[in-house]
Amino acid sequence: SFMGESSLAECLSPLFNPVGKILLNRRGICVIPLVMSLAGGYPIGARTIAALYKKGLMTKSEAYDISLIAVGAGPGFLITFVGISLLGSKESGIILLSSQIISMVVLCLILRFTRKPDTTPDSEVSPVTTLSASEALVNAVSDSVRTMGAMCGFVILFSVLCSVLTEGLNIKGIFADILLSLLEVTTGVTTLSGKQSLI
Secondary structure (H helix, E strand, C coil): CHHHHCCHHHHHHHHHHHHHHHHCCCCHHHHHHHHHHHHHCHHHHHHHHHHHHHCCCCCHHHHHHHHCCCCCCCHHHHHHHHHHHHCCCHHHHHHHHHHHHHHHHHHHHHHHHHCCCCCCCCCCCCCCCCCCHHHHHHHHHHHHHHHHHHHHHHHHHHHHHHHHHHHHCCCCHHHHHHHHHHHCHHHHHHHHHCCCCCC
């Protein structure tokens, strides 16, 4: 949120221009949500895309394209929770994170060669003014607390839904594991960690 609402994204964008050109054939501003997603997971990537789009720094086409890639989990989830807590191995978490980074790079290259960049500003968007650093920081903290509450609420909601479906419909075995993994990732990895190999 701070990245999107302050002028930090505009300042960092030129630094990412070479990476954006090579990986995506896009401007450097398009790389920032990917970096944020790698650092903190898909909610942060999506939030950064939305903020940059609302400010008029990304076109609708760019926001759509980058949202196809910024979908992974953060290192805290993969290394700490899945790797160390569930699998008892930091190395397993690093393997999962590395796999995700490789998949993001592959998706970037696919996008680079399959979609033509559109840098035409969206006429429907009225660019939001850039806030001062202090205002952006206050908004970022408030937004983080709201987002954390919403994310926790969705995890709880889908965990309950998973239990109702598997127990209510008496779904067992690998079918239950697949269903749980598709509906809610935290419940899915928790269930699979005791039953399945890392692969």
